[in-house]
Each structure stands twice: as C-alpha cells, then as structure tokens.
Amino acid sequence: MSRIAIVDGIRTPFIKAWTDFQDLPAQELGRIAVRELLERSRINPQDVDEVIFGCVAQPIEATNVARVISLLSGIPKEKRAYTLSRNCASGIEAVTSAAEKINSGLDEIVIAGGTESMSNIPLVYTKEAMRIFLKISKAKNPWEKLYWFLKFRPKHFLKPQIGLQFGLTDPVCGLNMGQTAEVLVKEYGISRKEQDEFALMSHRRALSARGVLKDEITPVILPPEYEKVIENDNGVRENITLEDLAKLKPYFDRYSGTVTVGNSCQVSDGACCLLVMKEEKAQALGYAPLGFIRAYAYVGVEPSRMGIGPAFAIPAVLARAGLQLNDIELMEINEAFASQVIACERQLKNNNIGTLNRDILNVNGGAIALGHPVGVTGSRLILTLLKEMQRRNLSLGLASLCVGGGQGAAIILER
Secondary structure, three states, X not given: OOOXXXXXXXXXXXXXXXXXXXXXXXXXXXXXHHHHHHHXXXXXXXXXXXXXXXXXXXXXXXXXXXXXXXXXXXXXXXXXXXXXXXXXXXXXXXXXXXXXXXXXXXXXXXXXXXXXXXXXXXXXXXXXXXHHHHHHHHOOOHHHHHHHHHOOOHHHHOOOEEXXXXXXXXXXXXXXXXXXXXXXXXXHOOOHHHHHHHHHHHHHHHHHOHHHHXXXXXXXXOOOOOOOEEOOOOOXXXXXXXXXXXXXXXXXXXXXOOOOOOOEOOOEEEEEEEEEEEHHHHHHOOOOOOEEEEEEEEEEOOHHHHHHHHHXXXXXXXXXXXXXXXXXXXXXXXXXXXXXXXXXXXXXXXXXXXXXXXXXXXXXXXXXXXXXXXXXXXXXXXXXXHXXXXXXXXXXXXEEXXXXXXXXXXXXXXX
C-alpha cells in the first residue's frame, strides 16, 4: 500500500471549559479549524472527498457534526462527511479511518480531526420529569393537563443531572475517569509528589513552548463583538509551583486519594484537523507533507484500569512497525492524569518494552497544561508531534492515548 501522508494541519487554541469559548458550539469550532486549513493549504474544497471528525459529546442540534462542519466550511454538498467516537481516541480514529478510506480507494483526499465543546454538554432532566412533560404535552383537555401539572414536583424533577459527569463515568465498571486513575495509583504505588512533579513539568514545558505552539494554532476572534482575539491555550499556569500543587485537595477520593485537579487534565473546548492523502497525490499537488503514517494500533484493557491503555497499545504498534521503543525519537502520551502516564512508564518497563525517556516525552507540555477536549486530543497529538519532529529534523515519532471505557491507541509517524 502507498504511504499515507499528513500534508498539513491546524487547531484552535485549547480553552478551559466555561471560559472564552463557552458560546462557540462544536460545529463552529470545527468550522474555524477546517476553514483555516483550506486557506493555508490552498486545497480546492472541490477536491476534498470526505470530512471525518471525532466528537464525543455531539451537539444535539448538529448530530452529525462533521457534515455540518463540512457544509459550513464551504465544502460542496456533494461531498461526504461523518462523525465517529472512540472516546478520548476519537481524533486519532478519524485520522486512521481516513487512511483506511484512502487505501481502500474510496477517497483520495480527506480532512480528518476532532471537535469538542465541553462547555456545551447539557444538563438533563430526570426520566420522571421527562415523562410528566410528555404527558402534559399530549393532554387532550385542560383538566388532564392540570392533573399532570399537579403531579410535578419541582424540587425533585428539576434537580439537574450533569451530562459531563455521565460522559466521564464508565457504565460498565461504574467508576469515573478520575477514580480509574486512583486505581492505578494504588496498583503501581505512585506518590502524590510524583504526580505533582509531573504536572509541574507539563506546565513549565507548555509555557516554554508557547512560541512554537503558535505554529499549529489559528487565532480565534470571539463573537458577537469580534473585538477579542484568542491566540494561546489558556490553561497553562504561568507561576505555578510544587507548593501550589501540593495545597490542592484530592478530588476523586477525598479521604485517601492523591489525584487532584492540578495533576489531572483540564476540561476544555477546541478543534483540530489534518489534511490526509496518499504520498503520490501529495507529490502531484506539490505538497511537502509533514509526515507519514507508519503504523497504528488499538487495544482493549480492563475499564477500571482505563489509563494503562498506552502501555499495551505502544508495544502493539511497535510490533506492527517492526521497531523497538528505543527507535522512537519523539513521543506524545496524552496526560489524562499524571498518575496514568507514570503507571504506563512502569508497566512498559515491567513488560521489558523499555524505559520511557522523559526528555523526548511531551516536550511541549501535555493535557495537564494544554487541556483535553476529549474528541480532539488524538488529532492534536499527531499535529504537535509532526510539527516538533519537523523542527528537530527527526524521523520517527509515536503518539498514544488511554481511552475511556478501557482501550489504548497508538500511532507511529515518520518523516
């Protein structure tokens, strides 16, 4: 098969939920990214065969958000688009799905990525309240309507159920994502200090990289006044210290836990997209690709140990590529939690896969500092990795994520 090229890519800033992007829905964030990619790459929208986007919390007003993004971006209505979800790996799944569609001959040029507005994940009514509303709407006369109104109990029925909380809780093991991180803390004997030190490293690296990260970010002008411009990820804490992190209380296990909001990823809004095609097509169009997909792998793990996924996806993808861990020159592992990355380090060593070199891991910071819009991060890791490989003139890079529900994803990229 031909090599699959990633020609170019762009993302919005990653913004803490309920702040600057709270009024921008997922489809608008995606439109901003795709429109900028079309402009920068100078690709003719008519030549784009398909748009594939990952999104975990699809907006109810745009249920196939990829199609909405495609049309809003000016890609002709005759072109195809679909949305997918593999939880935290949705953005990487969009890219590997694009590769499969291209290698199958169904597509030649695909825009793939992810979009997420975690700010706009709705609150929901209880099932009892929904049933009453339905009865009221179907009442045949005022007396019947009054009967059901009198059944309504505002204090009980209007108590909000938080959609985000449902989305971040595994329905099989019953644990939320932070609780699965606490499982790994106990299993691998990870101290609070280790987690906070890792978090501090993420913030310091992200702060130092703010200049180079501008290369992958398109500024966003905020409506409705269009006077404020957002140029940087806003989750990076500029003056944070280890002492500051140590003051934070455990969030998911308040009595004996060590996972805090300071050593966990941030809930964020954002979008990212990549232009994908065969190597020969890129050459014919005069592009110098950022890099190529060498191999990728997805694995399943125990849902309660969700964060350990990369420790099993990484050896799987290395085997497919015929490589060893020490062949990799640059690496990104999504920082869902500091404890989760540390657990993966230890599991890889325990399984004789190798020792992760932190000097080449998440060199521009990770989700603890930059944020983790869940359906987007996989594509962001690919973009950040390829841009940094280009700056350093490196040949082999690897990106990996843990995945809610108990999976792991990994991809090897080459230049």
